[in-house]
Amino acid sequence: MITPSDIENWILLKKQAADAVKAERDLRIKICQELLQGKEPGTHHIFVGDYRLNATRKLNYKLDQDAVYDLYNQGLLTAEEENLLRLKFELNLRDYKKAPESVVERINDYITTTDAMPSLDLE
Numbered sequence: 001m002i003t004p005s006d007i008e009n010w011i012l013l014k015k016q017a018a019d020a021v022k023a024e025r026d027l028r029i030k031i032c033q034e035l036l037q038g039k040e041p042g043t044h045h046i047f048v049g050d051y052r053l054n055a056t057r058k059l060n061y062k063l064d065q066d067a068v069y070d071l072y073n074q075g076l077l078t079a080e081e082e083n084l085l086r087l088k089f090e091l092n093l094r095d096y097k098k099a100p101e102s103v104v105e106r107i108n109d110y111i112t113t114t115d116a117m118p119s120l121d122l123e
Contacts, residue, residue: 011122032057 035046036057043056068085071077077085091111096104 007122010120031055 032055035048035053035055036044039057041057041059043054046053046055063085068077072082072085096107
């Protein structure tokens with residue numbers, strides 16, 4: 001049976017976990033900024049004292065979806081350029097849940113569901 005003590009422990013662990021994640025992230029950023037300063041993107045093997053670290057400098061890439069989609073629809077992309085892109089269909093869950101069975105019937109054959117992580121919040 002779940003007791004108030006279980007809930008209190010959960011609240012404490014949740015706070016400690018969030019604090020630990022933030023502290024680790026902040027320290028990792030500080031360390032990597034110094035170790036990777038002036039280095040090209042990629043993995044670098046760096047020694048600090050007796051520690052051998054693998055520090056990876058990464059770049060985020062963001063594609064202008066609307067502009068590229070327009071080029072694609074107009075047939076203006078070469079085959080080589082199209083090979084650089086990936087089209088991905090995603091389920092619009094909001095509309096899916098509102099749609100009548102006659103609309104979702106065929107699409108249901110291509111949907112797999114699994115249990116997601118449950119949520120729990122304190123009011």
